[in-house]
Amino acid sequence: MDLAHYTQQLAQLVAQPSVSSTSSSYDQSNEAVIDLLASWTQSLGFRVEKMALPNNPGKFNLVATLGTGSGGLILSGHSDTVPCNPDKWQQDPWQLTQRDGALYGLGATDMKGFFPLALAASQHFKAHEYRAPLIILATADEESSMAGAMALRDQSYPISRAAVIGEPTGLTPIRAHKGVMMESIRIVGQSGHSSNPELGLNAMDIAVTLLSYLKRLKRSLRSRYHDERFAISYPTMNFGCIHGGDSPNRICGEVNIHFDVRTLPDLIQDQLRQEIAEYCAKLAAKTGAIIQLAPLINSVPSFDAGISELVQLCEQLTENSAQTVAFGTEAPYLQAMGMDTVVMGPGSIDVAHQPNEFIELSQLEPAYALISKLIHHYCIAAL
Known part of the structure; x- marks a missing residue:
């Protein structure tokens, strides 16, 4: 050459x-x-x-x-x-x-x-x-x-x-x-004066609940899927960034959470996204918040x-x-x-x-x- x-x-x-x-x-x-x-x-x-x-x-x-x-x-x-x-x-x-x-x-x-x-x-x-x-x-x-x-x-x-x-x-x-999913969850509540929590709907409180669910899901994925061919032999989930609120004396009106999942070949990405979407829908119905799950990029199989x-x-x-x-x-x-x-x-x-x-x-x-x-x-x- x-x-x-x-x-x-x-x-x-x-x-x-x-x-x-x-x-x-x-x-x-x-x-x-x-x-x-x-x-x-x-x-x-x-x-x-x-x-x-x-x-x-x-x-x-x-x-x-x-x-x-x-x-x-x-x-x-x-x-x-x-x-x-x-x-x-x-x-x-x-x-x-x-x-x-x-x-x-x-x-x-x-x-x-x-x-x-x-x-x-x-x-x-x-x-x-x-x-x-x-x-x-x-x-x-x-x-x-x-x-x-x-x-x-x-x-x-x-x-x-x-x-x-x-x-x-x-x-x-x-x-x-592994495959790659990069997802966004947008939580929209209602802002208001922090002296009276009843005046609004705190999106950050709902984000805490949602993150707790995602952490449980993260542990569940690790137990449900395993492939010894990979150095990291289980699916991983990373919470990459979170943005929300604008002042400590104001009820947080909106939070955005970005995370990624590295999927093993036997984990079907659409099924995982549907699993997360169903939880978001239930949490939205329970709290009255708007909760929107959306991909940040086209998922890589x-x-x-x-x-x-x-x-x-x-x-x-x-x-x-x-x-x-x-x-x-x-x-x-x-x-x-x-x-x-x-x-x-x-x-x-x-x-x-x-x-x-x-x-x-x-x-x-x-x-x-x-x-x-x-x-x-x-x-x-x-x-």
Whole structure:
């Protein structure tokens, strides 16, 4: 692999800001990144389709295909990054910097660094050698809404035999991950003078009752669901923030509670949300308050590939046993389209979403070799 060319391409990708966020003040278009990838893949002989996301202005997916026929392999990555705090970085986050055996920049490991590797590996073979197609897939908004992956799933396109999502796993295959629910509960009471509690309905009092219920539910989930494959072998619930009231001498008129749940593969998210909604409805009827449960983001389903052909192949090629992780990815959406899916790529999740994010140079050659072997298996030999 040509390290200088890789570094040049990654520097160009990093230099194009593509933050996705649930907050409109941070959210940005990913079009510049998609256009770069489109120009590179097209010059390498790929057929390129730039897909605008419905109801998401400025957001695009890229589907670049080399070869024809059925089956084949998808190498997939997301084109967006999380927001960052430039003042906490030792260098400009959008200027790739090489030092201490690593390349530093926003998205270097999560996960813009995967794309130049995939492109380099695709050129390890001649175009006429492809007996099944290779697809380079770049998606939008993985870090916020998963809108890019959901748009592909809803269109049932593209379809390949196998899909590798190049999230930073240290080249260890990931065969399962937890799902993610982020929920909001809004409690509306009635404000009034604190000297007479009967003048109002204190939303904070109701929030205490509601939080007590959620804590009981948290313990119940831990006892009801268990999966030893995960380091944290039970569903977790985290109370992330609570906002309410405006003055100690005024009855609290409104409280908002935000929490997340990391679900195991056998915990059905819609059923859990219905369980919480039913309690909220009963508490509202009992107290007279307005209690509204709503998702903060589109819930990310859990993922479980089992011991599939692709998982076994990746274990064989990497000499690493497949593992599980607690963070969410686009894997369940590609799997839902009928593809054998695994999560595996260079870099470490431990440095993702952190100041001074980096990808180690020592990971690049092994990643290039691994991806080339996967392309050979699924697209050249078409085994």
